[in-house]
Amino acid sequence: MLMKNNWRGYLRKNKMAYLFLLPALLCLIGTVFIPICMAVKTSFFRDVFLSPLSQPFVGWDNYLSIFRDNLFWDSFWRSWYWTIGSVVLQFLVGFVAALVLNQQFVGRGIIRGLLIIPWVVPGTVTASIFSMLFTSTGLVNQLLIKMGLLDNFFPWLTNFGTAMPTLLLAHTWRGFPFYMIMMLAALQGIPDELYESAKIDGASALSCFLHITLPNIKGSIMVSTLLGVIWTYGYLDMIYIMTYGGPYYATYTQALYVYAKAFVKGDLGMASAGAVTLVLTMLLFSLLYLRSIRKSDIE
């Protein structure tokens, strides 16, 4: 009798479990999974905005056209420049900020709060602020001229060589607080005893850092930077507003390639093929990410 009751209770609980999951999963199926399936399907058809009546099946043609497109490969590698540049810079600044905030000083809570602000404001805000700072007559040029480092106003965002570094700087500003939060949490998770016993053994600050701090936060570094890569690779907002891929494609990333193929050129077939490659690249990194969270869970 007891067995039967338990079983029934379990079933009822199960029904609840699935019912509770339903709304969230339905929303995601509608907004993420059905769209992905549609993109996969469209990528095998000729689908151009202006001729909606003829949409023949073309097999791998769309994929072949984008793989033959030099601009696609340029934008692919530029995406990595954008991604690795952003993540490395954001991580370094965020890590240093975390090390500083891990010390005891008056006003630490307020300063941590202020430093999160760049991460919570819209990318549009960041893009507007940095466009203003780096415009020809902007504050940065004025400062550099005043300091004697520049003779003339320099067009940071419309110069081929400096557009991407300027974007990276803006993105570093926006992204570093995430790593700061993650690293600070990791640092605070290291037991104090480890440092105390190392001090008794006469370890220097540097060897403490190398042999206690780094190994203990390795997992968090891995997880947060992989997540950073996944978020940054397809992130378009700031590029869209600050340069829109220009000048001369200097900031044209794969995400912008896909976006512009669809909404500027109107070639949905090719754009979908590009979107599928974007999704596959991200899935690859998601697998790496999943493996690293599993690993840090086991540890």
Added chain:
Amino acid sequence: MHHKKNYKSMLIYIPVILILGFGIGPFLAALVTSFLPVGTFVTVENPFESISNFSMVNYSELFTEYHFPTWFINSTIVSVVSTLISIFCSCLAGYSLSRFKVAGRRSAEMMLLISQMMPVAAIIIPLYVIISRFALTNTLISLILVNNAITIPFSTMMMRSFFDSIPRELEDAALTDGCTPLMVLRYITLPLVRPGLFATAIFAFTLCWQEFLFAVTFNTSDTLRTLTTGMASVKERNMVNWGILSAAVVVATIPVAILFALVQKQFVHGLTKGALKG
């Protein structure tokens, strides 16, 4: 000895000030510019000019010459409604993932993780096709619907971590006393998880407040812009008026900055314990 320690403890403020300068300096530049009279810039010669020349003209022009109040209201409507939907969904889903270890749970988590990693640039093309097929372009409903793709994965993982931090014993006790699971959730678990729920809601709100690509693609009418796309349209004019743009920057920042200040602690907990765990 004491003196030396004091001196040493002051040294920490050098990196603190440098990082703080990097972190809020750019925003301060916008803040100062927004209070300058029309056509003036912050200059190196006189960075504090705005204090003597304090002027609200950029703000008044922003609110009268542009559809800025409409954009602000649009952003608020979209963000609030999206947040309510995603909090409803993610609260239930997070509770389910935290409490019931049923078959298929792993697959549900996998779906959340995959959604969390989908680049908006990839799903926006089919979403645009769907939205225009239902004649929802140039509506706020379209944005409210698609924002779920961004908010639900994160909110669910955060809610789950908050539920995880509440001991099950309380619920078990109520269950043996004859409460139904739904009553338990309503009267015991939810009140305990309220701070976390609040933090998750603010995070979801912030994600919607930041959203740009959907809004710029789906809505082209000037009165249906959100704050982010409205701001972009101010910037795209032939002659950028930096003062007005700065005023828009300040107004767009204040709500999320205040909301975040309210839930900083829970937010850090939710992000570090929940959002990143599979």
